[in-house]
Amino acid sequence: MTTAAPATRTGRRPWLLPTLAGYRPANLGWDVLAGLSAGAVVVPQAMAYATIANLPVQVGLYTCMVPMLVYAMLGGSRAMSVSTTSTIATLTATTLVSAGVATSGKDPVGDLAMLTLLVGAILTLARVFRLGGAVEAINKSTIIGVQIGVGATVAVGQLPKLLGESDNVTGHGFIRSIVAVVGAVPHANLATVILSACSIVLLVLLKRFAKRVPGPLIVVVAGILLAAFTPLPDVGVRLIAHVPFGIPLPVLPSFGHIVQLVPGALAIAMMAFLESAAVARGIRDPGEPQIHSNQELLATAAANVLGSFFQAMPSAGGFSQSAVNKSAGARSQISGLVTVALAVLVALLLAPVLSLLPEATLASLVFVAVIGLIDVRALIRLARLSRADFWTAVVTAALGLSAGLLVAVAAGVLITFGLVIRELSRVRVAEKGERHGRLALSVDSSMYTANILETENRVLALVDAARPVDAVVLDLWHMRVTSATVLEGLQDLDRELGGTGVALLLANVQPGARTLLDKSEWFRGLVAEGRVYDSAEAALAGGS
Template sequence: MRDDAGPAPRRPRWLPEWLRTCRKEDIGPDVIAGLTTGAVVIPKALAYATIAQLPVQAGLYTACVPMAVYAFVGASRRLSFSTTATLAILVGGALARINPSGDAAAAMAASAALTLLVGGILLAGALLRFGFVANFISDPVLTGFKAGIAVVILIDQAPKLLGIHFDKGSPLHNLVATVQGLPHALPATLGLGIATMVLIVVIERLWPRAPAPLIAVAAGIAAVAIPALRAAGVETVGHVPAGPPALTVPELSALAVLWPAALGIALMSFTESIAAGRAFADRGEAPAPANRELFASGVANVCGAFLGAMASGGGTSQTAVNRLAGARSQLAGLVSAALALAAMLLLGPLIGKMPHATLAAIVIVYSVGLIDLAEFRAILAIRRTEFIWALVAMAGVVVLGTLQGIVVAIGVSLVALARQVADPPVHVIGRKPGTAVFRPLSPSHEEDETFPGLLLLRPEGRVFFLNARHMGEKMQAFVRAYDPAVIVLDLRAVFDIEYTALRMLVDGEVRLRGEGRELWLVGLTPNVFEIIRRSELGPRLGTERMFFSLEQAVACFAERRKSGRE
């Protein structure tokens, strides 16, 4: 809300914060933003329902129920909460295993069970304060994972764009079957799909605020009114029931089978929601609390499960539309949900006339955006290793499948983390001439001073059993190379020393003493100082071999040299 619009009127504390603080001047922008975002979200939700192997009306339900629930419970003022291409492909993969026949009623019941599980997992995460789990997937790995999802979606939607049919399987199976089916492609269906993609791209380039998906859907419905297109085999969605969502009873017997998929979907829902909400917050605005968002996402999914909605979460692209359209509070989400409800009540017969090729084209255009080539280039320019992790995550999704791809993505992130903490840097330190500035030696600072007989080393990070031996080997290599009388460890960048690492430091001091060398410590944090003090190393070093700064240690060494003790 803007601070220059005067104080907000007082309202009961049980109301959501945005309702208690909203002002009359915010209502107009929120209504316009909600209508604009709804015009974008609804066609995309219909298309994503087909990816999830669900009837298209499930997309309408998802654009309505979770959106409205989140508006009352969620903390992010601009987050548009329905579903995304990533969630849709994950849901589709899970439902394909439990409903291979594709029966619509069975799919809706299984989807309700899956969505209920996802909501329950998110609520449990909020109760256990697991908001930090959103950080388990690193940005480079998430970039690769989303790119892999995009490739899977493109392969999945290509047959609809071509007008061909075959039994679905793994992404690689579907790719081979699509290539083999190219001679049987229907030119009219392909032409309509390509025209739809061109129309969306042109509208978004020339009129970025226009609801391109809605215009594309209207154009597709108008196109199939041409008898020649229908005669050429262009297929439409078919019957779509009009009216509000009816109570959907989850298939509880499927819970035992669906829970692994639900874990992955819950993680992605939360990760995408947090990322989208924080990306489009106002500058200086406090980020939405992670555990509050877990709770809101869980409630939205649980409520949606009983009213036909598929697993839901915040979408980046639709949240961007909401922000650009001028949304100021969750009222915009309520307006988008109301628009979806109006579409359910009034537009069912019209939605049934949508061509499958049009929906496939919408999905393809917006899924291609998941492949962020600029981000891949940026990762490669900075860290080649993390670029490889991104490619591994992408390949995991395409080769192993989407649900297994989540495991690969998390596994790759954890391996990357373990690799980093297992190999922390140890720097040899020098002094900038004429100053009290100490910094790592490097070819760009060849003039920095070193001190014969004195070796200054600076390890970084937490020192524990996983990295202590490797760090010790690095230090020993520097000792052999410089052959110092005194080794100074600058521990200002070490915030903790675990017991195994402490034992190795104690043993290292004994070994150095046996070689006629001394170990000094500098810059101990209060936590590390207390650990050293309670160990046998503390009394052995005494206060005379522990210093506040490198400058003090160098001065002490120089004084000892001057007095002839070194």
């Protein structure tokens, strides 16, 4: 069901509160219900994700406030719910560890604020330079590989807590997590193991057979009630640290580890935008306004910049919470504002109650959430469709599990752009026919610096194979734009052909490319000599 007024589907939407363009008051009830439903998932889930980065649970709660509020004001998706995600939380953990923040013994809030601010600043620069499309060029297989690495690392990293140990080693990588699990097994607490197993089974069953029931909320409430009215704490079940009353107070970012935080911030910024754009497009209904990359960049950037001053983790659109928001009937980002209000009420009224939450309960939430990231079916599908994409995903995942997730993200980006450059470098020159001593060749791809030399060599090889010919007609229909390097390559081709008694004729020169070519004395000479034609057919006929 679409809710936008017809005029807003094709017209330009306002930059502030764009999802309220054409809003119908009758949709308010749906938005309130959706916001409450999403909040029942996103609030406990965000608290759980904070523990991945070894941060206090209230940091996850705070991430449901300012970032979600800012996105509701600027974002273009009607139903996307913005807080933190398992991928972003894991990269945050890895970044804080690699930067030395996690082992410094100091309060990490200032460094977290700087990390979130850096993420927002990087996204802001990407928006200024309109890099939304460039970021989205990252191969889907790279994202699959990173998510597999995240899923396996976090799932294994939660096992010590599920066994009753308090160690959080996710940020130290997959191998360190395996070692921690082996060390935790002999010291497992039976009550904690039973609680963890029951929580995981309940979450899986609700997710499988009662998708509309907020499983995370049910499990959190059950864990709190068990801790309050049974002797769980007395038998060794660990509770989370004290949760303070109130909404987050403003903080200033710390500059103590700013240089060390930059590499992680780059990886988080890229994944935050990729996840947000993918979720926004994935939940968009036909007929709704299109999702624009640069608008999403602005909204995600602002959410992180402003959130950094209010103790928020780096934020992005989350699929599970957004799916709940959408399925509950969200019509606009008013649903997001309702979720913000719910998070504020939880912080103001329920802090002492949250302090009764067992660590194992939150670990169960994280475990179930991230295990789905290990998408074996996606790997099988890639293997069937494209071996290059399959191996990109495998290499990225393997690097994530061995060298670390930041290395995996960097490698995935390099592999993706390597594949792009290879594709751009591929030469596609085909014969279109020969008439009256003129050979027509079609360049069926754009010409760039990366492929102009190979294109020139391919043309010369085809001419040698077709001799004797008097002229070569080069159909440039696909060359929409050009560059000085390509111009020089065409001039060199003309000299090479002319040296063997073959004339170069150009056809179908497009206006975008001709803008630069007309500035060239060489090209103006071709025009004056009648060697530039409107079509390849006209050039072939001209030889009669």
